[in-house]
Amino acid sequence: MMQSIRAGTQNTGFKILIFLIILSFAGFGLEQVIFGSSGTSVAEVNGTEITPQELQVAIEGQKRQLMQIFGDNIDPEMLDDDRIRPRALEELIERTLLLQAATENAMVASSRAIGEIVGSIDVFKVDGAFDADQYKVVLANAGYTPERFRREQTQQIILSQLQQGVLASDFVTTAELVAAAEATAEERDVRYLIVTDEALRSSAEVSADSVRQVYDRDPSLWTSDATVIADYILISRDDFLAPVDQVALQEQFDSIQDEYTVAEQTLIAHILLIQGDDESVEAYTRRVDDAASRIAADEDFADLAAELSDDVGSAALGGELGFTDGTVFPEAMESAVNSLAVGEVSAGVKTDAGTHFIRILERVAGETPDYEQLKNELEKSMQEAEADQTLLVTVDELRELSFNAADLQQPGGALSLSVSQSSPVSLTSGDGVFSERAVREVLFSDEVYLEGNNSAIVELSGNRFVVVRVAEKRAAEILPFSEVAKTIRADLEQSAELAAKLALLESLRSRRNEGERLEEIATAEGYEWRVELGARRVGSLLPAEVVTLAFSMQYGMDAELESTQLVNGDLAIVELAGVEPGQLENLSLGEKGAMSAQLIQLQGQLSMLEYRTALRDNAEIITR
Amino acid sequence: MADHLEDDEQVEALKRWWDENGKSTMAAVVLAVAGTVGWQQYQGWSSQQAELASDTWGAIEVALQSGDDRSTEDVRALAGALKDDFSRTVYARFAALQLAALAVEEGNLDAAESELRWALAKEDANSELGQLIQLRLARVLADKGDTATALEILNSGMGAYPAAYATAKGDIYVSEGRHAEALGAYRDARAVLLALGNPPGILDTKITSIESRLASSEESS
Numbered sequence: 001m002m003q004s005i006r007a008g009t010q011n012t013g014f015k016i017l018i019f020l021i022i023l024s025f026a027g028f029g030l031e032q033v034i035f036g037s038s039g040t041s042v043a044e045v046n047g048t049e050i051t052p053q054e055l056q057v058a059i060e061g062q063k064r065q066l067m068q069i070f071g072d073n074i075d076p077e078m079l080d081d082d083r084i085r086p087r088a089l090e091e092l093i094e095r096t097l098l099l100q101a102a103t104e105n106a107m108v109a110s111s112r113a114i115g116e117i118v119g120s121i122d123v124f125k126v127d128g129a130f131d132a133d134q135y136k137v138v139l140a141n142a143g144y145t146p147e148r149f150r151r152e153q154t155q156q157i158i159l160s161q162l163q164q165g166v167l168a169s170d171f172v173t174t175a176e177l178v179a180a181a182e183a184t185a186e187e188r189d190v191r192y193l194i195v196t197d198e199a200l201r202s203s204a205e206v207s208a209d210s211v212r213q214v215y216d217r218d219p220s221l222w223t224s225d226a227t228v229i230a231d232y233i234l235i236s237r238d239d240f241l242a243p244v245d246q247v248a249l250q251e252q253f254d255s256i257q258d259e260y261t262v263a264e265q266t267l268i269a270h271i272l273l274i275q276g277d278d279e280s281v282e283a284y285t286r287r288v289d290d291a292a293s294r295i296a297a298d299e300d301f302a303d304l305a306a307e308l309s310d311d312v313g314s315a316a317l318g319g320e321l322g323f324t325d326g327t328v329f330p331e332a333m334e335s336a337v338n339s340l341a342v343g344e345v346s347a348g349v350k351t352d353a354g355t356h357f358i359r360i361l362e363r364v365a366g367e368t369p370d371y372e373q374l375k376n377e378l379e380k381s382m383q384e385a386e387a388d389q390t391l392l393v394t395v396d397e398l399r400e401l402s403f404n405a406a407d408l409q410q411p412g413g414a415l416s417l418s419v420s421q422s423s424p425v426s427l428t429s430g431d432g433v434f435s436e437r438a439v440r441e442v443l444f445s446d447e448v449y450l451e452g453n454n455s456a457i458v459e460l461s462g463n464r465f466v467v468v469r470v471a472e473k474r475a476a477e478i479l480p481f482s483e484v485a486k487t488i489r490a491d492l493e494q495s496a497e498l499a500a501k502l503a504l505l506e507s508l509r510s511r512r513n514e515g516e517r518l519e520e521i522a523t524a525e526g527y528e529w530r531v532e533l534g535a536r537r538v539g540s541l542l543p544a545e546v547v548t549l550a551f552s553m554q555y556g557m558d559a560e561l562e563s564t565q566l567v568n569g570d571l572a573i574v575e576l577a578g579v580e581p582g583q584l585e586n587l588s589l590g591e592k593g594a595m596s597a598q599l600i601q602l603q604g605q606l607s608m609l610e611y612r613t614a615l616r617d618n619a620e621i622i623t624r
Numbered sequence: 625m626a627d628h629l630e631d632d633e634q635v636e637a638l639k640r641w642w643d644e645n646g647k648s649t650m651a652a653v654v655l656a657v658a659g660t661v662g663w664q665q666y667q668g669w670s671s672q673q674a675e676l677a678s679d680t681w682g683a684i685e686v687a688l689q690s691g692d693d694r695s696t697e698d699v700r701a702l703a704g705a706l707k708d709d710f711s712r713t714v715y716a717r718f719a720a721l722q723l724a725a726l727a728v729e730e731g732n733l734d735a736a737e738s739e740l741r742w743a744l745a746k747e748d749a750n751s752e753l754g755q756l757i758q759l760r761l762a763r764v765l766a767d768k769g770d771t772a773t774a775l776e777i778l779n780s781g782m783g784a785y786p787a788a789y790a791t792a793k794g795d796i797y798v799s800e801g802r803h804a805e806a807l808g809a810y811r812d813a814r815a816v817l818l819a820l821g822n823p824p825g826i827l828d829t830k831i832t833s834i835e836s837r838l839a840s841s842e843e844s845s
Contacts, residue, residue, distance in 0.1 A: 101752070105714035110675035113682055161678070164685050165718035166756065171728040171736075173767035179798040180826060183833035537829070555836040579836050602825050606788050606817075607756055613820060614752045614784035 043089060044622040045096040050089070058088040089623065095159070097615040102158040109157035117153050166611055170604040172596050178584050180599055185582025185591075187534040190542060190550045190574060193522040194530070195504065197569035203504075204496035211489050215481050222484040227424035229472040230443055231408045233417050234433050235394060236464040240387035244379055252382065253375055260374060263326065264366035266337055269319035271295075271304055272311040274354035288348055288355050295345050301359050310354065320361065333358060388463070395457060395465050402454045408469050411454075421471060433466055443468050501571060505563050508573060512561060518575050534580070546572050555579045677710035681718060688722070696726065707742070717743045717753065721760070728764065736764045755784045759792060766796045787816040791827070798834075807834045 041049035062084050067074055077083065118124060124135045139149050215222070273291060275284040291308050295301070302318030309315040326334050336346040336358050346358040394415060401411035412419040425434040427444050434440055439458055442448060448455045448470060455468045512518055522529040532542050537551055549564040553576045563573045587595065684702045687695040703719035710716050720743035727736035740761040747754040758777055766774035774796055778789050790813035797806035810831050814824045 105753075106674055107714060108671065108674045108678050110679045110682075112675070113679060157682075158678075161681055161685070161715075161718075164688075165681070165714070165721065166753070168688065169718065169721035169725045171725040171760075173728060173733075173763055174731075175767045175799045176763070176795050179795040180830070182798060183830040184826065186833050552832060553836070554839050556839045559839075576836075581833070581837060599826070603788070606791070606825075607759075607785065609820065609822060610785040610788055611752055611756065614755075 042624055043093060044620075044624075045093055046100055046619050046621075048096055048100065050092050050096065054092060055085070055089060058092050059084050062088050062091075093621060093623075094612060094616075095155075097612065097619055098159055098162060099155055100619075101615055102162050105162075107158045107161060109154040113157055114150055114153050117157075118150075163608065167604040167608045170600055170607060172599040172603060176599065177592070177596060180595060181584040181587060182581040184595065185536060185584075185587055186551075187536055187578075187580045187582065188550055188555075188576060189531075189533045189578035190535050190546065191518060191529075191531045191577050192546060192572045192574040193518065194528040194566075195501075195571040195573065196528075197571075200497055200500055200569075200571060201493075203500045204493060206489055206492045206496055211485055211492060212481065214488050214492065215484065219478050219481075222479045222487075223476040224479055225426035225428060226476045227426045227474045228422075228443060228449070228470050229474070230422040230425055230434065230468050231419050231471045232422060232433065232466055232468040233398065233402075233408055233412050233419055234464060234466045235391065235398070235417060236462065237384065237387045237391050240390040240394070241383050242386065242390075244382045244386065249375070249379055249382060253378055256378070257369075257371075257374075260369040262367040265323045265325055265364040266360060267323050267362040267364075268321050268329075268337055269301060269305060269317075269359045269361055270311070270314065270321055270333075271301070271309040271319055271357045272314075272354050273308065273348075274310040291357060292348060295357055301345065319359070323364075325366075391463065391465075398465075398467060399457050402457070402467050405454060408454060408467065424474060433460070433464075436460060439466060439468065443470070449473075501563065504571075505561065505573060509561050512575075518561070518573075533578075536582070543567070543572065546574055549574050550576055673710060674713060677706060677713040677715040680706050680710070681715040684719065684722065699726065711746065714753070717746055717757075720746075721757065724760065724764070728767075733764055733768045737761065737768070740764060752784050755781060759785055759788055763792050763795075766792070766799070771796050771800060787813045787820075790816065794830070798830075803834050803838055807831065807838065810834070 040052060042052050042055050043050040059081055063079050066078055066084075070078070118135070119130045123138050124130055126134050136146065139146055271291060273284070273288055275281075287308075291304070294304060294308075305315050305317075305319030309319055311319075314321055321329075324334065324337065326338065328334075329337070330351045332349050332351050333356060336349045336356075337360065340346055340358070340360045342360045342363050344360055346356070348355040348357060350356075394417070397415055398411055398417070401414055402408065405411050408419045411417075422434055423431050425431075425440060425443060427440055429435075430440055434443070438460070442455045442458055445455070447453055448468065452470055457465050457467050459465055508518070508521060511521055519529055521527075532540060535542055535547065535550065537547065540547060542550070543566050545564045545566050549562055549572075553559065553562055553574070555576050555578070559576055561573055561575055563571055566572055584592070680702055684699055684706075687698040687702065699722060703723050706713075706716045706719040707723075720739045724736040724739035724743075727733070727739060740757055744754065744757045744761065747757060749755070749758065758781065762774040762777040765771075765777070775793065778793050778796075781789050783789075790809045794806045794809035794813065797803070797809060810827050814827045814831065817824050817827070
């Protein structure tokens with residue numbers, strides 16, 4: 001055996017084969033090696049695997065569609081993965097089948113067509129032009145490789161080509177239009193009489209006695225819901241609000257007080273005169289006096305500052321130094337600032353720097369908080385924080401104790417919590433905390449209602465927690481007559497009305513069968529009588545209910561009268577007097593156009609539907 | 625077994641193997657490379673052809689969408705080119721189907737028939753597409769008055785399109801006044817559609833209409 005294989009390898013043809021195998025491996029896509037058969041596909045369509053990732057993408061796609069259709073009001077249940085999965089998988093299988101059919105027919109998308117699509121997508125553009133870097137970045141962010149994106153675009157193109165090739169090339173022939181017109185434009189002669197709602201009701205009077213009789217015959221038919229008297233412990237944060245430690249409150253208050261206090265701010269300007277190194281005291285004093293007198297003469301302070309001030313930094317700004325809250329400048333200056341009103345200028349103030357003349361430009365009043373209010377708010381938030389702590393600890397303890405306890409009194413007593421008792425609660429209604437559905441559902445759960453245990457702790461909105469227990473079960477009760485008389489009367493009236501209708505229809509039918517004409521009966525009995533000849537399905541003046549009935553009625557000698565209730569409650573009793581097949585030439589040009597467009601569309605849809613069904617029937621599909 | 629050989633012996637064996645097989649190995653490599661390159665070139669050429677055909681069909685789709693008289697002329701010209709230059713592609717068959725639809729719209733049933741027959745000749749008659757072309761051919765023949773051939777085609781179908789085939793038969797029976805048979809065909813079609821979970825569309829109207837007329841004609845006869 002080995003020998004023959006070794007001999008075989010000497011053969012030139014065999015060597016060609018080996019080389020081709022090697023080549024084919026060399027050309028094998030890396031992607032296939034990495035992403036290929038992971039062996040965990042969710043379905044297999046003619047050997048093509050559908051991966052869980054593809055399915056997830058399809059599910060997300062369907063979710064987006066649903067959200068677009070229903071907006072924010074969507075029922076979250078509709079977005080449940082498990083609910084969407086089967087439909088998403090169906091869609092993927094169908095898509096795979098169509099792609100296989102397209103591939104079998106050697107359908108391709110050209111690089112040009114793909115390029116055109118890629119080039120037309122706005123998110124790939126920078127300043128209105130396609131940008132290769134942007135393209136890669138956007139794709140990467142969306143979790144796509146360019147390879148995969150192109151593949152999907154290719155698929156999209158050939159799927160729509162297939163659709164267009166099969167569906168959009170359909171037509172409708174004249175013979176088919178004629179056949180369709182026979183049915184859709186059929187003309188029927190309709191005659192009917194009207195029995196008013198009032199007339200019907202007056203013939204269906206229900207006496208008080210008969211209502212009572214129905215109740216007395218079997219009162220147990222009318223029962224209330226089963227109810228429960230429940231024990232419960234309801235705790236909320238408010239139960240644990242305790243006075244706070246005044247010392248702690250004060251400390252806290254002091255530490256935050258400053259944050260809320262804004263001191264008075266004063267905007268000042270100055271003219272600073274500095275004694276020069278080689279300036280005599282006399283010369284300096286003269287300079288100071290000169291400045292003082294020019295200020296007193298009301299010369300413009302800013303101009304003077306520019307001219308006289310030795311503080312180069314501020315001189316150009318009219319001497320302006322900025323705002324002070326009383327702590328920025330040397331003591332001597334600040335006390336001068338303090339004593340001046342806005343617009344006033346100080347006498348010369350001596351500091352280490354020299355002599356200052358200070359002018360007050362602007363004063364912004366400080367803000368002091370309402371200490372009382374601030375303190376109250378602080379106290380409340382401290383109280384609540386402490387109460388939350390206590391609440392959570394208590395809830396934990398209660399959970400522990402009530403789980404093991406045979407009633408609520410014991411854990412309630414241990415934790416000094418009061419046990420309350422409810423008014424009767426049914427599954428559908430209750431008072432107080434039992435007005436919340438979540439609490440009622442817990443109360444009527446097997447664990448609590450049947451086995452009689454304490455419930456788990458239920459958390460409610462507003463930092464409330466409740467634990468419930470059945471104290472007393474009250475079986476369903478027979479309701480007193482007074483409470484149900486109205487319902488019984490309504491039921492009786494309804495059935496009496498129905499009986500009256502049937503009786504009327506029956507009598508009209510038999511009178512007509514005995515040879516009376518319906519019109520004569522209507523006139524004799526005072527019913528309204530109406531006729532429409534050659535009525536069509538669409539565009540007649542008949543009430544919609546009468547059209548629906550008339551076009552579903554049998555026609556012929558022994559055709560019976562039929563009745564239908566109109567939207568206003570009146571009863572129409574209808575006789576079909578004639579049927580003529582529709583004529584294509586009787587249709588208007590617009591009607592003809594609409595009909596042929598509709599027929600082409602239906603025909604195309606039908607072809608596509610059966611095309612897909614056929615692909616499916618001939619495919620081998622495995623779902624896992 | 626190489627374990628038993630010393631290095632020298634191995635080299636010696638290799639040399640001997642090369643002397644014996646070197647030429648044929650080289651020949652095999654050259655042949656394989658030449659074959660592969662040739663095949664790739666052929667593939668390149670044919671995929672280029674396929675892309676051209678695909679683009680031409682794309683242009684037809686665009687022209688169909690705008691739908692005015694001039695674009696109908698464009699469709700005709702492009703579809704003709706597809707049929708002439710890429711006659712073996714599926715796009716050429718699509719083009720013929722499109723030309724047939726245009727011909728029916730204009731009342732030129734002979735042209736429609738010849739387009740459909742052209743497409744059918746290029747397609748496996750039993751494939752999904754082939755059966756669809758047969759359906760359309762039967763409908764065109766029926767409109768020409770050749771209901772016998774039409775019914776023959778529809779009755780010998782392979783069954784990929786049961787509802788569409790039955791509907792077409794129903795329409796033919798109606799045109800011949802064979803209402804009872806039409807009713808049966810329409811009912812068949814309706815049953816198929818309902819089984820597929822689809823609304824029966826216009827079939828219900830056709831069925832009730834024929835039912836009531838059949839009832840009245842039984843009375844009068």
